[in-house]
Amino acid sequence: MVVGMTDSSYTAETRLVAGGRPAHEDLAPVNPPIAMSSTFRQMGPSDLNTYARFSNQSWDGLEEVVADLEGAELPGLVFASGMAAVAAVQDLLPVGSIILLPEHTYMASVSMAQRLEARGIARVVRLDIENTESVLAELEKAAVDAGVTPENINYAAPKVLLWMESPTNPMMEVADLPTILAATRRLGIVSAVDNTFATPLGQQPLALGADVVVHSATKAIAGHSDVLLGLAVTSNPVLRDAMRAHRTTNGAIAGPFEAWLGLRGIRTLxxxxxxxxxxxxxxxxxxxxxxxxxxxxxxxxxxxxxxxxxxxxxxxxxxxxxxxxxxxxxxxxxxxxxxxxxxxxxxxxxxxxxxxxxxxxxxxxxxxxxxxxxxxxxxxxxxxxxxxxxxxxxxxxx
Ligand SMILES: Cc1ncc(COP(=O)(O)O)c(C=O)c1O
Known part of the structure; x- marks a missing residue:
């Protein structure tokens, strides 16, 4: 069993070592064990924890530690890869929606948005994120076009999604995140920040106003170029349920050993x-x-x-x-x-x-x-x- 890090007075560099471990009990293992099982013994009505595509105790430690570092109020969600985490957000877009992305963004995140556009689901708008005035103007235009307001925002099916990277891949441009994310809140736009380049220790987009943070944990979180993993973190229960349902239904889940490697990797981040x-x-x-x-x-x-x-x-x-x-x-x-x-x-x-x-x-x-x-x-x-x-x-x- 993985227990929560209760003492938030510790610094992040201590919490990432101490979090997500079994309880301090005699003969408890120091690291969480890996549950190599596709199904779990259970009698009676089914719940979310009966099958390893729904839930897996080997995910818990990593999900807990990353959510803690990102300052989220809910556990994170681990995925098979960064792109599986990106998909769990972008796939929420309903027909007739708008997705705004920086001109320079990880190629596959752009391709995914363009595939939504090709299927008539979402319109893609590209942004020059160094130019805050132009980003704000595009956000306002998208909010008007889609008819969104803070009152009618639907986190499970956002009609407008701002997809951000800062610094951008590969140009290393930096956006004024507090100003841009404040505008999304004012306008009823859902915002996601890919925090892969900055890492959870370098930047905390939720505190800057983002609704959800995604990571290619393949990169600095796992840290050894030996595993593919993704993570999505939010404090919004509606958004988290929708992303979790996407993971459970679409099946892009992390293997227990991969999640364990991610947790081992983050200890030294x-x-x-x-x-x-x-x-x-x-x-x-x-x-x-x-x-x-x-x-x-x-x-x-x-x-x-x-x-x-x-x-x-x-x-x-x-x-x-x-x-x-x-x-x-x-x-x-x-x-x-x-x-x-x-x-x-x-x-x-x-x-x-x-x-x-x-x-x-x-x-x-x-x-x-x-x-x-x-x-x-x-x-x-x-x-x-x-x-x-x-x-x-x-x-x-x-
Ligand atoms: C910024 C960024 N986001 C997402 C991804 C996708 O992650 P993965 O390769 O783990 O699917 C990458 C991969 O290079 C990336 O650099």
Whole structure:
């Protein structure tokens, strides 16, 4: 049995270690056991806990810890992947609805919205999230078009959904979340924030006004690039019931072992993030001075356009930065191929540093420069990471 963390006076970095564990009783295991069972013994009327697609005690610890870190009043919901969590929100949209997403957003989240549009369910509106005035204008227009108000809002079937990323993937733009989320509340718009880049320690969108937070827990939460997992967290019971019903019915559930790995991973999130974020800032500073580099985007860089906003709404700036080289696509690929320590691979948030030229994905928009590299900084020594970048960048004649 997993017991709740009752002492909220502890800091988040203590609670993520102490939460979601069995009761302090003699001979109790220190970690929650994994229940490898598809069904559970039960007589009499069925309830929600009789079958492993409905509920599984191996999910409880992770759901409890992430909800606690995000400041939610209800347990989180774990999913088979980040995209399964995204689907549990986007699939709530009814026919005739509107979904607003940043111009730069994780590609599959955009594809999912576009598939809703192709099936005549939702209209997609794209946003320049650095321009708060234009975002507010689009929100107001959507609220009028769909006829939503705070009085007629339906959390189980939102007629207008704002889908946010901040920082955005892969451009690292930062939105003024408090202002934008306050507007959604005023207008009767449901808001979801994908908090994967920031992590629950770096930013708490529910406190900033969001209705629901989703994570690709595949990334920093699990932290070791060895599992796919997703999470959705809300304090709204109607929204939570709707997402849970989606999970139960559609079946994109996390395996017990995967959920256990996610809980094991999150125990070290504070330590990993501290190292990765410090190294990301140091690399951003050094690369900004490198002659082969055109532009560095990292919200923790005091010269970054998102710095003041990030400082106001984030407690750490995360492990991801984007670096645009003075090079074309072929030269950039050559630099990536010359790296010995960094691994050229998609994904982020693991202990090992990964690097990727994002435009190799044809679905990335043309506004993402061909020579832009998304870098996920791991926990290796920062001087080793920088030395590897310098030797690879020496291929460019500048
Ligand atoms: C910001 C963001 N959201 C969602 C996802 C999807 O997560 P998953 O790959 O776990 O399905 C990703 C994956 O890269 C991501 O970067």
């Amino acid at each position: 504070a330590l990993r993030l501290e190292r990765s974020a410090a190294s990301a800032l140091e690399l951003a500073r050094r690369l900004q001075e490198h002659p082969a580099v055109e532009l560095v985007r990292y919200p923790g860089l005091p010269t970054d356009p998102g710095f003041e906003r990030a400082r106001a709404q984030m407690s750490t700036f995360g492990s991801v930065l984007s670096v645009t080289l003075k090079a074309d696509a072929v030269q950039t690929d050559r630099v990536v191929g010359a790296l010995k320590l960094w691994t050229p691979a998609t994904s982020l948030g693991g202990v090992e540093s990964l690097i990727e030229r994002r435009r190799r994905h044809t679905s990335e928009p043309a506004s993402v420069p061909e020579s832009m590299l998304r870098m996920s900084v791991g926990i290796e020594n920062v001087d080793d990471l920088y030395a590897d970048l310098v030797q690879a960048l020496s291929l460019l004649e500048v």
